[in-house]
Amino acid sequence: MKMDHHCPWINTCCGYLNHANFIYFLFFAPCGCIHGAFILIGSLIQLLNNPYYLYHMNGEPMVQLSILGFIIVVFSIGLAVGVIVAVGMLFCIQFHEVLKNETAIESWIIEKAKSRERDPSESEFIYPYNLGWKNNLKLVFWPTDEIKSNGISWPVIDSCNQYTLTVEQLIQKAQKKERVVLLDIVQNYSGYWFPFSKGCRVVYNIPCSDEARIPLSVGDVVEVSRGRRYWLYGTKVNKEDTDQPRVRGWFPRCCARERNTKEMSQDIKSEIEDENEKKKN
Structure with a gap:
């Protein structure tokens, strides 16, 4: 349904059915505050100049x-x-996205599409929904029979x-999966946002x-897809x-070590040995 984002202030997701109303809200909320600020500032000036x-x-x-x-x-x-x-x-950002007929999620995909390496057989990526700023505005605010959508x-x-x-x-997800690195957890992590014990x-x-932050124990294995100097996300x-939902989130980099069969936990070693025995049989 062309979701843009979830807005906690109106407690709902912004997308196809309410994007125009959300833009109106972003426009009129500052207008109302400008009106109120002028009244309050004028009253304050008069108060300070009462004599x-x-x-x-x-x-x-x-x-x-x-x-x-x-x-x-x-x-x-x-x-x-x-x-x-x-x-x-936020209104300026959202209105700029409307002019390009993009959502925040689509903007992120486009940004990655511009920078990723392509095979010689691949053509350059062209964003398919940019119909020109006039038609983009019509699609959001004044949909017609010629320019409209059913949400799908x-x-x-x-x-x-x-x-x-x-x-x-x-394609981006497949390339991201190829870059995933398996790490063994060598230190326990409670999942706290401020882990003072880690430095x-x-x-x-x-x-x-x-x-989210994910609690981890020694012996766990994490698929890391991105990270920073002191934190990793995986x-x-x-x-x-295997039916359990997979938990993902941030954890301190110092809690993990790149997977090495010579330095694995005993459980991981046993799993590899069992797998090798099955192949021999």
């Missing part, structure tokens, strides 16, 4: 505030300015088809994201029950 208004503006209503009221007004102005800046920037099939440019982006994403540098350089390999 002038008292002697030179006959009959002009006076602004009277207690200390608590003054603090609340200043705090409200700060909140209004914060919303104007934060939500206003979408209008595409002539040189592409409905599966152009899907094929590119599958100050690990705590100071935690990943700035809401992605998927825990299930040993016993």
Whole structure:
């Protein structure tokens, strides 16, 4: 359904059915805060210049505030300015994506498509849903019979088809799987966001994201797909029950070591020996 992202502020996902309404929300929320900020700032200026208004503006209503009221007004102005800046920037980002007819997820796929290595037989990737900024706006805000979607099939440019982006994403996932590195866990990790027992540098350089952290024990095996200097992101390999959901997340780099058959845990060695015996038989 062309999901863009999940918005915690409206507690729902933004996509095909509500993307236009979400853009309207991002536009009118800063507008309302601008209106409120002007009123509050004007009242605050009049309050600070009450002597002038008292002697030179006959009959002009006076602004009277207690200390608590003054603090609340200043705090409200700060909140209004914060919303104007934060939500206003998000509106610009979202509107720019609408002009290109992209979602946040599709933008990430396109970015990787530009940088990945291609086989000589492969042609350059062309984003299939960019119909021009006018048609892109119509598709989101004013869909017509000529330019509309049922939520599954979408209008595409002539040189592409409905599966152009899907094929590119599958190729990217296959290449990502080839780059996966198996690591053995050599230190226990509780899954805490601030693991002080792993050192100050690990705590100071935690990943700035809401992605999960995975508790790990010595002997676990993790498929690592990306990482940073002090943290790695991977998927825990299930040993016993393959039907269990695979857990993925971040963990400290110091807890893992690149898999080496000479230095594996006893359980891993036993698994390899059992596999070799089966092949011989």
